[in-house]
Amino acid sequence: MNPNQLVIGRGTADAHPMEDFLRMDRMPHIWCSTCGLGTCLTAFIAAARESAIPREDIVVVSGIGCTGRAAGYLKYDSFHTTHGRAIPFATGLKIANPRLKVCIISGDGDLVSIGGNHLIHAARRNMDLTVICVNNFNYAMTGGQAGPTTPQTAQATTTPYGAFERPFNIPFLVDSCGATYVARWTALHVRQLTISIKEALLHRGFSFIEVISPCPTVYGRRNRLGSGLDLMKFYHDHSITKNFASTRECDIRYQQDIIVGKFVQKEEPTYLDSMNEQMKKALGAKFVPYIGPMDPAKDV
């Protein structure tokens, strides 16, 4: 046997420590070496385990793109949905069974472009969902088109003379719409990211974490930013932690400092809290608050 061959298998010395939480039949994965997506997945698994939420209560939903593969690789109840529809799909799951902790892991293009309308309304409703948005500044899987987060002047396949549209400052977008937990980290901030994901999982209401993530193969190469390691070094040298900074100040400019931190954490009624409260006011004692199926084993 080739001594360099990766032997994957339960119980072998080479078994990955997170193997029990990954669909090993899907390996090898499609992600490039030094892509930030592996770190995001690792942080998610670590946070989910630390949260002590029963595994059967966690659901993961993704849209499309490189990031969209996350749901398929995680060994949780998971769904790979259509472009931009991860949030409405997840909303349906949550309303059908509020006992579930429904998480979305998807890309900047998927969540903020075609799915942008769903994103703002989920935030406005304080829908009890956790969204992890992996922002690699482009539509990576389809070859590097400019997207809603591509910084001005950056190169993309559709902007050969440099991007010129103003990108979204996503933390500000979701904060201004009503998100009750908002954080941003880079793929280098593994511990902070893990803590934030755990906090988001335990939060009641709409929690949103942006993860700035290296895409050395497409965005990095087109912009001559070097290897994945160079991109991580850039995060190291240019991230400024400012917990509870005003999200208004969190714009990202091409190759400039990136403000990271936990920006928002507050308790407010969720969508279902508000619905139950209003219905109770309107209908009085005859209203039975909706808390989901009484016996999940029978009713779902």
Ligand SMILES: Cc1ncc(C[n+]2csc(CCOP(=O)(O)OP(=O)(O)O)c2C)c(N)n1
């Ligand atoms: C309706 C529809 N339009 C277009 C596509 C093609 N498509 C596949 S991946 C992708 C880009 C995804 O970008 P992003 O969400 O940022 O994910 P990344 O690949 O960067 O992780 C697009 C446009 C699609 N799958 N479905």
Ligand code: SF4
């Ligand atoms: S193309 Fe970019 S985002 Fe996609 S797997 Fe490769 S490095 Fe990651």
Ligand SMILES: [Mg+2]
């Ligand atoms: Mg992307």
